[in-house]
Amino acid sequence: xxxxxxxxxxxxxxxxxxxxxxxxxxxxxxxxxxxxxxxxxxxxxxxxxxxxxxxxxxxxxxxxxxxxxxxxxxxxxxxxxxxxxxxxxxxxxxxxxxxxxxxxxxxxxxxxxxxxxxxxxxxxxxxxxxxxxxxxxxxxxxxxxxxxxxxxxxxxxxxxxxxxxxxxxxxxxxxxxxxxxxxxxxxxxxxxxxxxxxxxxxxxxxxxxxxxxxxxxxxxxxxxxxxxxxxxxxxxxxxxxxxxxxxxxxxxxxxxxxxxxxxxxxxxxxxxxxxxxxxxxxxxxxxxxxxxxxxxxxxxxxxxxxxxxxxxxxxxxxxxxxxxxxxxxxxxxxxxxxxxxxxxxxxxxxxxxxxxxxxxxxxxxxxxxxxxxxxxxxxxxxxxxxxxxxxxxxxxxxxxxxxxxxxxxxxxxxxxxxxxxxxxxxxxxxxxxxxxxxxxxxxxxxxxxxxxxxxxxxxxxxxxxxxxxxxxxxxxxxxxxxxxxxxxxxxxxxxxxxxxxxxxxxxxxxxxxxxxxxxxxxxxxxxxxxxxxxxxxx
Numbered sequence: 001x002x003x004x005x006x007x008x009x010x011x012x013x014x015x016x017x018x019x020x021x022x023x024x025x026x027x028x029x030x031x032x033x034x035x036x037x038x039x040x041x042x043x044x045x046x047x048x049x050x051x052x053x054x055x056x057x058x059x060x061x062x063x064x065x066x067x068x069x070x071x072x073x074x075x076x077x078x079x080x081x082x083x084x085x086x087x088x089x090x091x092x093x094x095x096x097x098x099x100x101x102x103x104x105x106x107x108x109x110x111x112x113x114x115x116x117x118x119x120x121x122x123x124x125x126x127x128x129x130x131x132x133x134x135x136x137x138x139x140x141x142x143x144x145x146x147x148x149x150x151x152x153x154x155x156x157x158x159x160x161x162x163x164x165x166x167x168x169x170x171x172x173x174x175x176x177x178x179x180x181x182x183x184x185x186x187x188x189x190x191x192x193x194x195x196x197x198x199x200x201x202x203x204x205x206x207x208x209x210x211x212x213x214x215x216x217x218x219x220x221x222x223x224x225x226x227x228x229x230x231x232x233x234x235x236x237x238x239x240x241x242x243x244x245x246x247x248x249x250x251x252x253x254x255x256x257x258x259x260x261x262x263x264x265x266x267x268x269x270x271x272x273x274x275x276x277x278x279x280x281x282x283x284x285x286x287x288x289x290x291x292x293x294x295x296x297x298x299x300x301x302x303x304x305x306x307x308x309x310x311x312x313x314x315x316x317x318x319x320x321x322x323x324x325x326x327x328x329x330x331x332x333x334x335x336x337x338x339x340x341x342x343x344x345x346x347x348x349x350x351x352x353x354x355x356x357x358x359x360x361x362x363x364x365x366x367x368x369x370x371x372x373x374x375x376x377x378x379x380x381x382x383x384x385x386x387x388x389x390x391x392x393x394x395x396x397x398x399x400x401x402x403x404x405x406x407x408x409x410x411x412x413x414x415x416x417x418x419x420x421x422x423x424x425x426x427x428x429x430x431x432x433x434x435x436x437x438x439x440x441x442x443x444x445x446x447x448x449x450x451x452x453x454x455x456x457x458x459x460x461x462x463x464x465x466x467x468x469x470x471x472x473x474x475x476x477x478x479x480x481x482x483x484x485x486x487x488x489x490x491x492x493x494x495x496x497x498x499x500x501x502x503x504x505x506x507x508x509x510x511x512x513x514x515x516x517x518x519x520x521x522x523x524x525x526x527x528x529x530x531x532x533x534x535x536x537x538x
Contacts, residue, residue: 002237007481010451014333017450019457021440023423028505032524033419036100036502037080037395043309043409044398047145048265050309050409065103065412067144067377074399084391085129088321090372090381091312092410097395098130101414101446103405105380107138116370119380124448126414130486134313138374138411140379142316147269149174155218156248168243170221174270176277177218182254182267183281184215191247191256198247202239204285206230211284215239252288259338262306265267272317279314289351289360298354300343308341309409315343318357320350321374321381324409336345347372357473402425404444418445419489420453422497426465426505433464441497448487449494455479456494465502471495496524 006014036163040054045063056062060072105122107113113122124139132138152172162192172178188202188211204211216226219241227240241247253264267278267518270367283289287300302308308324327340345354347370355362372381400406401413407413420443427437439461443453455476460468473491477483483491499520506513513521 006447006451007279007477009261009481010447010483013451013454013480015446017441017443019454019461022421022442023425023438023440025425026423027426028424028501028503028508029370030422030424030500030502030504031420032493032496032500033416036414036416037078037397038100038408038413039084039095039391040077040394040396041525042094042096045309045313045409046408048268048310049262049306053398054394056398062398062400063141063143063407064400065139065141065405065407066403067141068403069143069145070403070406071116071401072398075396076399077394077396079393080395081184081392082494083388084132086387087129087132087138087383087411088385088387089383090321090411091140092324092408094408094411094413096129096413098128099418100129101126101416102132103139103412103414104132104383105139106132107382108135116373120373126328128418128446130381131446131484132386134383136383137380138383140316140381141407141408141412142374142379143269143379144315145269146271147266148271148274149266152178152249153383154249156245156252166224166243168245168267172222174274176274177221179267179274179277180214180281180284181218183278183283184211184285185250185281186254186261186263187285187287187302188280190258191251193234193247197242198244199245199246200241200250203243204237206232206237212237212239212497215241219503226237226525236468239419244326245462258410259303259307261302263310268310268313275314275317279311279318280357280359282311283354283358289355289358291355291360291363295481296351296352297347298345302341302343302461303338305339311343315345315350316355316374316379317372318353319376320345320353321347321372321379322350351372367480387426414444416444418449418493419443420445420449420493420497422453422456424501424505435462435464436460436468437462446487446490448483448490451480451492452476452490453484453497456498460498468498469502469514471498488518496520500524 038053043050043054044053047061047069057075058072061069064070078094083098084095086093103124104127105124106127107119112118119137126323152174154170184202188204190201190202192199202215212228219226224241224243225408226235229306229310230237255261283300286302289298312322312324323344325342329339345351352362398406398415404415405412407417420441423440424436425438427435429435439457441453441457443450459471459475473495476494494511499517503513503517503521
């Protein structure tokens with residue numbers, strides 16, 4: 001049950017809507033909906049990477065609210081002038097139109113719901129962004145895809161100019177050691193490319209002998225001798241792996257430059273039990289755990305945006321709650337600093353799980369009130385801040401198969417606004433008047449949208465067309481007890497759907513359309529044309 005400011009009657013119609021479904025041989029169909037979109041720069045999660053919304057196209061696959069990857073059926077962009085809502089949580093921000101639906105939990109007022117254990121009893125639903133408030137809980141899906149790859153297939157031939165590197169197997173088993181090596185490279189490695197010699201370098205702090213020795217041990221298993229050279233003047237050391245084949249393979253799957261590094265899909269979908277070793281190597285290189293400070297915390301830092309988002313996914317698959325902070329590019333005292341992305345872990349149970357992965361002894365600490373939690377399906381976290389601003393420019397959206405949703409870097413959104421399809425079957429009463437013999441609806445939308453659709457079908461079923469057209473939004477609200485002011489537009493949408501169904505009936509039967517029906521139709525058309533909706537594959 002969805003507990004919120006909705007009346008009992010609204011909840012009743014939402015949980016058990018009347019006349020829901022489709023009439024196969026309908027006489028009239030009314031289709032209405034709210035146009036909804038995100039800013040084109042919003043980042044969207046695909047199977048194993050993240051891309052700007054404007055760069056996605058039909059045929060791509062995106063992460064849905066179910067944790068399953070679903071196919072994009074169509075991408076679209078349009079011109080928009082109006083308000084934009086900016087939502088912020090632990091994972092980042094999201095900018096979208098006020099009618100766009102977000103998967104969330106509305107937290108009722110009162111001291112009781114200040115406690116997380118009571119918030120966990122609330123059920124999620126789709127809410128308009130303009131309806132959400134600071135403190136409401138949003139749900140972020142945890143990816144479910146698992147595919148175990150047993151071996152690396154390194155199909156890179158040895159160069160004729162390669163006089164230094166040692167030959168390695170073309171097939172290497174993926175085990176804990178190889179995964180740690182991958183992690184070390186993602187954090188501390190780079191590729192040097194020369195005509196006669198390509199090799200991998202791991203640049204470490206001079207005190208990180210444990211990492212250097214681990215790299216040496218792993219390399220030996222695949223037939224390589226790691227060279228370790230300490231540089232006391234720079235307080236650093238370098239570990240070299242001389243293998244053109246391995247260097248080229250690492251560059252191919254991970255990238256080379258620090259800001260461009262990413263994790264390939266076959267690693268992102270490994271079982272979480274194997275991904276622990278990858279996380280270990282990455283955190284050992286570019287992360288830390290500090291249990292001595294007030295408010296124990298762990299952190300990971302990278303200048304690769306993609307890598308920070310992938311670390312987020314890996315942590316969530318381990319049941320670990322992350323927070324992400326980004327610092328923009330800047331120059332301090334003449335030193336240029338690139339964009340930096342920091343992943344923090346501070347929640348007690350999450351920190352405990354990370355310590356287990358890293359082999360760090362965790363000392364039990366007092367419980368601090370937590371407002372975020374995680375289970376096997378979702379990460380639940382409150383909205384920290386909400387801003388509204390005027391915008392004039394392009395906005396974009398996706399139509400997604402099956403789940404009808406997609407996931408940004410920080411929120412999960414529906415791929416449509418409140419959309420109503422109202423079907424009517426026309427008959428005659430004893431007086432030979434045209435009546436609405438049957439009516440059904442299909443609505444994709446929020447609680448209020450479904451409830452108002454249900455009520456309007458009750459109010460018009462069995463009525464003459466003239467009587468049905470006299471139903472007003474006030475009649476719907478009266479049945480429901482009340483609707484929050486921000487949801488009154490849902491009752492208008494239900495009336496519009498009825499009017500369009502009647503218009504469609506008259507048009508199909510080539511019957512003269514009553515003036516009030518024609519005027520209503522033109523009003524709806526004009527309103528939708530203001531959005532200047534233009535579909536375009538990017």
